[in-house]
Amino acid sequence: MKVGVSRLIGDVALAAAVGVVGVTSDLAISGAVPMALVPDVPWQGLWVQVAGAALLLARRRLPLAVTLAMIPLGYVEVPVAMPFALYALGAHRGDRRLLVAVAGLALLVLSHLWEAADLATALHILSICGLVVVPSTLLGLYADSQRRLNTALAERAERAEHEQWLLVEQARAEERTRLAREMHDVVTHHVSLMVLQAGSLRMSAPSPEVREAAEDLRATGRRALGELREIVGVLHDCEPADLAPPPTLLDVSRLVAESGLPVSLSQDEEIEVSAPLGRTAYRVVQEALTNARKHAPGAPVSVRLSHDGGGVRVEVSNPASGAAPADLPPSGTGLLGLRQRVELVGGAFSAGPTEEGGFAVRATLPAKGSTR
Numbered sequence: 001m002k003v004g005v006s007r008l009i010g011d012v013a014l015a016a017a018v019g020v021v022g023v024t025s026d027l028a029i030s031g032a033v034p035m036a037l038v039p040d041v042p043w044q045g046l047w048v049q050v051a052g053a054a055l056l057l058a059r060r061r062l063p064l065a066v067t068l069a070m071i072p073l074g075y076v077e078v079p080v081a082m083p084f085a086l087y088a089l090g091a092h093r094g095d096r097r098l099l100v101a102v103a104g105l106a107l108l109v110l111s112h113l114w115e116a117a118d119l120a121t122a123l124h125i126l127s128i129c130g131l132v133v134v135p136s137t138l139l140g141l142y143a144d145s146q147r148r149l150n151t152a153l154a155e156r157a158e159r160a161e162h163e164q165w166l167l168v169e170q171a172r173a174e175e176r177t178r179l180a181r182e183m184h185d186v187v188t189h190h191v192s193l194m195v196l197q198a199g200s201l202r203m204s205a206p207s208p209e210v211r212e213a214a215e216d217l218r219a220t221g222r223r224a225l226g227e228l229r230e231i232v233g234v235l236h237d238c239e240p241a242d243l244a245p246p247p248t249l250l251d252v253s254r255l256v257a258e259s260g261l262p263v264s265l266s267q268d269e270e271i272e273v274s275a276p277l278g279r280t281a282y283r284v285v286q287e288a289l290t291n292a293r294k295h296a297p298g299a300p301v302s303v304r305l306s307h308d309g310g311g312v313r314v315e316v317s318n319p320a321s322g323a324a325p326a327d328l329p330p331s332g333t334g335l336l337g338l339r340q341r342v343e344l345v346g347g348a349f350s351a352g353p354t355e356e357g358g359f360a361v362r363a364t365l366p367a368k369g370s371t372r
Helices: 004-028 043-058 063-076 082-093 097-109 119-204 208-236 249-257 275-295 333-344
Strands: 263-267 303-308 311-318 349-355 359-365
Touching: 004 043, 004 303, 004 333, 043 063, 043 082, 063 097, 063 349, 082 119, 097 208, 119 303, 249 263, 249 275, 249 303, 275 311, 275 333, 275 359, 333 349, 333 359
Parallel strands: 263 303
Antiparallel strands: 303 311, 311 359, 349 359
16 A cells, blocks of 8 residues: 555656656747747647646556557647656566667657658757657667566566475475375284284184183284374375275264273264265274273273254263273374364364263364365
8 A cells, every 4th residue: 555655656757747847948948938028839739848848747547548649749848757658568567679660659749750841850859859768768669678587587486486385295295105104014014013913912822801802902903003003104105995885974873882881872863974084984983992092991882873953963971980090092183183183174063071070072063174
């Protein structure tokens, strides 16, 4: 806003100064100043100078129209504003051929070549009028060249910045891929050892309870290996691997049945959501059951899936447990990662203790979720 006001003030000041100089020069040439008694005041010339100065107010927005309107004035008298109009045409229009053509037309009209008696007179008039037209035209061409150069430099800098950003993103992607592959190798190795040892324990344990616990451990490890391979195993190959279909809302019942917890599942009929929302709802239930198994072992868990507009509302809750929390390593990003996953599809997530002393995980997934 301040730049526009200051520019307008500058344009008005320039037009006023040009008008004053043009009118004063006309009066001085005609002898009306300082000889005020001379009755012959050049009114036509004065109006030409005033009109030319007034046209300069629009030279930034309409440079071609201003210059073309000023050329007929030059047939009466050379406007002091003409050089400024030609410069503005070159600086703000950016068409070199047009500028040269308009400058040639202005020179032709200002010099009145068709009225010259001989070649020497024509050349003399051209040289005088050329002092008005040629320098301003050259300055306009120079301004246009500088503008083009600045634009090219700005585009080159922007392109270089974008290429640098692409290189950084490529380096980040390669580093993520390397870390994912390393994580996959290390975790797969240790979980595989755990599954093998659990299988050996199942075969050699004398107690049925120990054998059953070992079998549960082995099955859980195998499922973990399968999900890990689905997520990051593809990074080892350049070609896409054959992955199992991702879980959906229909798989929640299977997840509850295989959880090994006393879970009651309540689900509204005909809940239809998109694949990303179904997958997110499945992960919410999965993480909430893992959280209940870790912090409230033995406590009954309630899983509720209900309509919420065109989306689905997921609620997993459990009362307080008198047993000590299970001695399991922390996941580090369980609930936090779950919150981020829900927010990615435009949903709302909350997790915390209830008034009865238990714990509840709630997620509301909208009908039109993101496909990320």
